[in-house]
Amino acid sequence: MTSIRKKLEHFVGLFVFVTVILTLSACDITTPAEDSKSQTAAVRATPTELRELIKEAYIYGFPMMDSYRIQYSYFVDQSNPEYKGAWNEVHNMARVFTPQDKAIQTPNSDTPYSFLGADLRAEPLVISVPAIKDRYYSLQFIDMYTHNFAYVGSRATGTEAGSYLLAGPRWQGEVPEGVKSVIRSETELAFVLFRTQLFNDADLVAVQKIQAQYTVQPLSRFLGTTPPPIPTVPFVKPLSVEAQKNSPEFFDILSFLFQFTPPHPSETALLARFAKVGIGAGKSFDAASLSPAERQAVTDGMDDAWKAFTQYKAEVIDTGKKSSADGFGTRKFLDNDYLLRMSSAVLGIYGNSKEEANYPVYFTDSEGELLDGASNHYTLYFKAGKLPPVNSFWSLTMYELPASLLTENPINRYLINSPMVPDLIRDAEGGITLYIQNESPGKEKEANWLPAPKGPFFIVMREYWPKPEALDGSWKTPDLVRTAISLQP
Structure with missing residues (x-):
């Protein structure tokens, strides 16, 4: 098991759910804190104290930074091929993701997406949906911390048409007629993901x-x-994926983001500690002004944060003590567990709350070995009547490594899901065997083939609107069994 854990740790950085960020474009946003912008606060901590505070602030702030990076590419950077359009408008993607979509890792290829970047600074937004009775749909509301603070859709609000008021934390107006309910965001910027x-x-x-x-x-x-009226201030350019891991500029951008996140009562003392070293709304964290010892403390603190994540993943996530069902939800549900929140952002940012979707993941086979399509074949067997228990639908999606993207294959099949079940081949007992391998298992079995890359991969099961037995452990995911080893080198 030690060797397996080391192998898993080697792939820690490969499961990051990310979006490519390019250059800064002209886009404006309002903040009440802009007039109070101050210079770098003097570091009032020893190098040892600074290192610990930097570690704490990094773990706390990583989900905010990663989410900002994604929203920047979608709603700010017009030169980015991933740009969707302006804030406060719905932008529809009238297709599912394919291997050509490389900005977001571990993409869902079941449901076409629609995107809304919500700027709630000036006033609320009214979001209207039609009656949708023949299929699953959902709107996932995500704040800047990456809390899932609300849902609209088949499970949460039903199939009837309706309008919903999305309001920021400072709005104090009256609810107008024609609105079913008010959805309150804790932060001034929010992200809404529509799935149809x-x-x-x-x-x-x-x-x-x-x-x-x-x-x-x-x-x-x-x-x-x-x-x-909307006073304005331009967005700052986010860090690249790599720079985000170790650049001290992380904390200057984090301070910028704090302008949009009014302090939560449960975090007053925490934010006061961050402010002690110049991290906070209205502050500018200037690493160039630090002494060599202080700068080393910052570098070490960021490294400590990633070590804490690696240890947490190995000891808590890889051992099954916590899963995706524990890592996504409201602030109350996550209970300010910042290391869990960071881990969830690293491994699959914007995952649904467990009531909406559950995500069992196959990183290894039934013997604990990492998955590799270059030399191995695998099967996944569902007994009759034992398909994933869901109120909506389930899927099993293939992702190649190290990219964590959908994989090219000769039949252009990136997943097997419940709408495909009538076309799958069953055995005499009514069971279904899925063949997971690089080469075709033969024409007579191709209906049940999920093509794998000729190299490392992992598989994500998605259970949309899972039934209780999918969450309480009474239904077990079947083992992924290695069935053949190719003689090719």
Whole structure:
């Protein structure tokens, strides 16, 4: 098991759910704190204390930084091929992800996405959805901390049409008529991910018609009143994926983000400790002004944060003490467990809360060995009546390593999911064997083939709207069994 753990740690950085970030573009945003911007606060800590505070601030801030990096590429950087469009508008992606989509790791290829970057500074937004009775859909509301603070959709609000008011933390207005409920974000910026189920390729037109009925409008437009003024300040450029791991500039950008996150009562003392070393709203963390000993403390503190994550993953996540069902949810659910929140962001940012979707992952086979399509074949067997228990649908998606992306294959199949079940081959007892390997298992078995890359990979099972037995352990995921070893070198 020690060798297995070392191998898993070697791949820690490979499961990061990320988006490519390019150059800064002109985009404005409002902040009440902009007039109070101050110079770097003097470090009032010994190098030892500074190192510990930097570690603590990094663990706390990583999910915020990674989420900002994604939203920057989607809603700010118009030169980025991943740019979706302006804030406060719905942007539909009328297709599922393929291997050509490389900005986001471990992408869902079941449901076409729609995206909303919500700037709630000036006023709330009214989000309207149509009646959707023939398929699963969901709107996942995510704040800057990466808490899932609300849901709209099949599970959460039902199948009827409705309008919902998304408001920031400082809004104190009256709820207008025609709004079903108010959804309150703890932060001034929020991200809403829309998922609309797709049954097959021919169903795409129906999905596009549904997406066209998702609407977002500022409250003033909904009411027909004059919109409030919006003071502006430009976004700062986020760090690259690699620089985010070790650049002291991390904390200057984090201070910028704190402008959009009013302090939560449970974190007053924590934020006061960060402010002691110049990290906080209205502050500028200037690493160049630090002494050599202080700068080394910053570098060591960031390294300590990643070591803490690696240890946590090995001892808690890899051993099954905590899973994706524990790592995503509201602030109350996560209970300010910042290392768990960081781990969830590193391993799969924007994962759903367990009530909405559960994500069993196959990193190893039944014998604990890492998965590799270059030399091995695998099978996954579902007994009759023992498919994943869900109210909506399930899928099993292949991701190649080290990219953690969908993998090219001759039949353009990136997953097997429940809409495909009628076309899968069953044995005499009604069971289903899935063949997971690089080469075709033969024409007679190809219906059950999930193509693997000719190299390392992992597989994610998605259970949308899982039934209780999928969460309480009474239903077990089947073993991934290594069945053949190729003689090729």
